[in-house]
Amino acid sequence: xxxxxxxxxxxxxxxxxxxxxxxxxxxxxxxxxxxxxxxxxxxxxxxxxxxxxxxxxxxxxxxxxxxxxxxxxxxxxxxxxxxxxxxxxxxxxxxxxxxxxxxxxxxxxxxxxxxxxxxxxxxxxxxxxxxxxxxxxxxxxxxxxxxxxxxxxxxxxxxxxxxxxxxxxxxxxxxxxxxxxxxxxxxxxxxxxxxxxxxxxxxxxxxxxxxxxxxxxxxxxxxxxxxxxxxxxxxxxxxxxxxxxxxxxxxxxxxxxxxxxxxxxxxxxxxxxxxxxxxxxxxxxxxxxxxxxxxxxxxxxxxxxxxxxxxxxxxxxxxxxxxxxxxxxxxxxxxxxxxxxxxxxxxxxxxxxxxxxxxxxxxxxxxxxxxxxxxxxxxxxxxxxxxxxxxxxxxxxxxxxxxxxxxxxxxxxxxxxxxxxxxxxxxxxxxxxxxxxxxxxxxx
Numbered sequence: 001x002x003x004x005x006x007x008x009x010x011x012x013x014x015x016x017x018x019x020x021x022x023x024x025x026x027x028x029x030x031x032x033x034x035x036x037x038x039x040x041x042x043x044x045x046x047x048x049x050x051x052x053x054x055x056x057x058x059x060x061x062x063x064x065x066x067x068x069x070x071x072x073x074x075x076x077x078x079x080x081x082x083x084x085x086x087x088x089x090x091x092x093x094x095x096x097x098x099x100x101x102x103x104x105x106x107x108x109x110x111x112x113x114x115x116x117x118x119x120x121x122x123x124x125x126x127x128x129x130x131x132x133x134x135x136x137x138x139x140x141x142x143x144x145x146x147x148x149x150x151x152x153x154x155x156x157x158x159x160x161x162x163x164x165x166x167x168x169x170x171x172x173x174x175x176x177x178x179x180x181x182x183x184x185x186x187x188x189x190x191x192x193x194x195x196x197x198x199x200x201x202x203x204x205x206x207x208x209x210x211x212x213x214x215x216x217x218x219x220x221x222x223x224x225x226x227x228x229x230x231x232x233x234x235x236x237x238x239x240x241x242x243x244x245x246x247x248x249x250x251x252x253x254x255x256x257x258x259x260x261x262x263x264x265x266x267x268x269x270x271x272x273x274x275x276x277x278x279x280x281x282x283x284x285x286x287x288x289x290x291x292x293x294x295x296x297x298x299x300x301x302x303x304x305x306x307x308x309x310x311x312x313x314x315x316x317x318x319x320x321x322x323x324x325x326x327x328x329x330x331x332x333x334x335x336x337x338x339x340x341x342x343x344x345x346x347x348x349x350x351x352x353x354x355x356x357x358x359x360x361x362x363x364x365x366x367x368x369x370x371x372x373x374x375x376x377x378x379x380x381x382x383x384x385x386x387x388x389x390x391x392x393x394x395x396x397x398x399x400x401x402x403x404x405x406x407x408x409x410x411x412x413x414x415x416x417x418x419x420x421x422x423x424x425x426x427x428x429x430x431x432x433x434x435x436x437x438x439x440x441x442x443x444x
Contacts, residue, residue: 039213041293042282042444045125045275046384047117047223051089051268051371054098055120059381060388062370063396064417068252069371070266079231085238087251088229089268089372106167107180108145109227113271113377114177115184118221122185125275128219128285136189136217137182138208139273140200140224142376142431143233144174150230177225181273189217195376197431198339199298200224201272202379202439206296208276218281223273224380237267240306244342255373256400257340257366258347258408265341268372272380289444291387294424295326301434308346308430312353315430318438319357326440328424330358333440335395335420336410337386337427340366341373350430351408363420364412365389369399379429379437386427387441395420 048055051069052062062069074086091113095104098116107115122128148171155163170176175193182191190211196203201224208222237243244254244264256262282289299321301314308315323330336354340347354364367382374381389395394417401414427439 040279041209041212041276042279043274043290043293043387043441044277044282044287045121046290046387047120047124047273048271048381048384049091049093049113049117050270050374050381051091054093054116056384056388059385063367063385064394066397066399067370068399069268070252070255072251083231083234083238085234085243085245087244087246087254087266088234089266090229091227091270108148108171108176110141110145110147110225111171111177111180113227113269114139114181114223114225114273117223117225117271117273118181118184121221121273121275126287128287130219132186132188134189134218135185135187135220136191136208136211137178137187137221138192138194138204138211139178139181139222140194140196140204140376140380141174141177142195142197142200142226143228145172145176146228146230146233148172150232181221185221187221196435196437197433198373198375198378199429199431199435199437200376200379201381202383202427202429202437203298203435205274205276205293205380205383205439206298206437209293209296212276212278219275219277221273222276222380223271224377225271226375226377227269228375229267229269234267242343243267253400255342255369257338257342257369257398258351258405258412259401260403260405262342262344262347264343265368266372268374270371270374270377270381272377272384274380274383291390291441292444293439294442295322295324295328295440297321297325297438299436301436303434306432308349309434310349312349312356314434314436315350315353315428316357318436319353319426319428322426322438322440326442328440331361332424333358333362333426334422335386335389335425336362336364337382337389337425338364338366339428339430341368346430348405348407350428351410355409358426360409360411362411363395363418364410365396366398366412367396369401379427382429383427383439383441386425390422390425390441390443393419393421
C-alpha cells in the first residue's frame with residue numbers, strides 16, 4: 001500500500017511548482033514512515049561457533065570472563081612451524097558429534113561450521129514451520145571452501161587427477177555454505193552469498209533485511225562463516241604486514257584492539273547465523289524476539305584495496321545512514337560493538353568515525369581481542385554479541401587493552417564487564433576493498 005497526497009485546485013488554475021515539490025517530498029516521507037512501521041525486521045534466532053565454544057552461550061560467557069581463543073599452531077606440522085606467525089584462533093567444536101562423521105566428510109569445514117550455527121539459531125527461533133517459498137538464505141564469506149581447495153590441490157600434486165574428489169567443486173565454491181543451509185531447511189525464496197571480505201557477515205544481514213523489507217521473503221537465515229586457518233593465509237597476512245607478530249610474550253596477548261601497543265590482527269574462524277523475520281510474521285507465529293534490526297547501511301570507500309579512507313568518510317556515511325533509517329539521533333546509541341581489528345591505522349580511523357558520527361559517550365567493546373578476526377564471520381558473530389549486550393545489560397570487556405591509544409577518544413570498556421542499560425546498539429564491520437556495513441539493533 002502506498003500513501004499519496006494530492007493537490008486540489010480550481011480547474012484552470014495552475015499549481016505552483018514549489019507546492020508540487022512539497023507534495024512529492026511529503027509523499028516520499030510518508031512512504032518511508034509506512035515502510036519502517038509495517039516492515040519492521042526482527043531477530044528471533046541466533047547461533048554461533050567461535051574460538052570460545054560451539055554455541056552462543058559459550059561465546060557470551062567467554063567474552064564476559066575475558067577468555068581467549070588464540071593459540072600457537074607451530075606444533076601442528078612442519079608447514080605451520082616454518083611460518084613467521086603461526087598464531088590463530090580456531091573454532092572450538094566437535095564437528096563429528098554435531099553433524100555425524102559421514103556427513104562431515106562430505107562438507108568443507110566452512111560448510112560444517114555454518115550448518116552447526118544454523119541448527120542452533122533455528123532451535124533458538126522455535127523451529128518454525130514456514131512456507132519454503134517465502135524463506136531465503138543469505139550467508140557471507142570472505143574466502144569460501146579454502147580447506148577443500150588447498151587439500152584437493154595437494155591430492156592432485158601428490159596422486160594425480162584421478163584421485164581428486166568428485167565433490168571438490170561443491171565443497172570449495174563460495175556459495176556452498178549458503179546452499180547447504182538452504183537445502184537443509186528447505187529455503188526456496190533464494191539463496192545468496194555475500195563476499196565483502198571482513199564485512200561479509202554483516203552485509204549478509206543487511207541484504208536479508210532488504211529481502212524482508214521489499215516483501216520477497218517473510219523469514220531469512222542470515223550470517224557469515226569463515227574457516228581459512230592454513231599456512232597459506234597465515235603467511236599471506238604476515239607478508240601483508242597485517243598480522244600481529246609474536247614478541248616473546250603470551251600468544252593470547254597478541255590481539256590488542258585500540259591498545260597503544262597493537263601490531264595487527266590475529267586470524268580466527270567461526271560462524272554466526274541469525275533468523276530474521278518481518279515483525280508481522282514473527283507475531284503471527286508467536287515467536288520470541290531478541291531484537292529489532294532498526295537500521296542498516298552499506299557504503300564503500302572507493303579509495304584503496306586494503307587501507308581505509310584516512311578520514312573514515314565511508315564509515316561515517318554508513319553509521320549516519322543506519323541512524324537515519326532507524327529514526328534515531330546519535331545520542332540514542334548507548335553501545336558500539338567495534339570492528340577494531342588491532343591494526344595501527346584501522347583502529348584510529350574507526351575511532352574517529354565513531355566519534356564524528358555519535359560523539360564519545362557510548363560504551364564501546366572490541367571482541368577481536370578475545371576471538372581474533374573471523375573475517376567473513378566476524379560481522380555476524382559480533383552482531384550476536386551486540387544483541388546479547390543489549391538483552392543482558394552487560395558490556396563485555398575488551399581483552400588485552402592495557403593502555404588506550406590517545407588517538408582513540410572513546411569509552412572503551414576493559415578489565416571487567418560493565419552493567420549498562422542498552423536501548424540501542426551499533427555493530428560496525430569494515431573490510432578490504434573499502435566495504436563498510438553498519439547495523440543498529442534496538443529492543444523489541
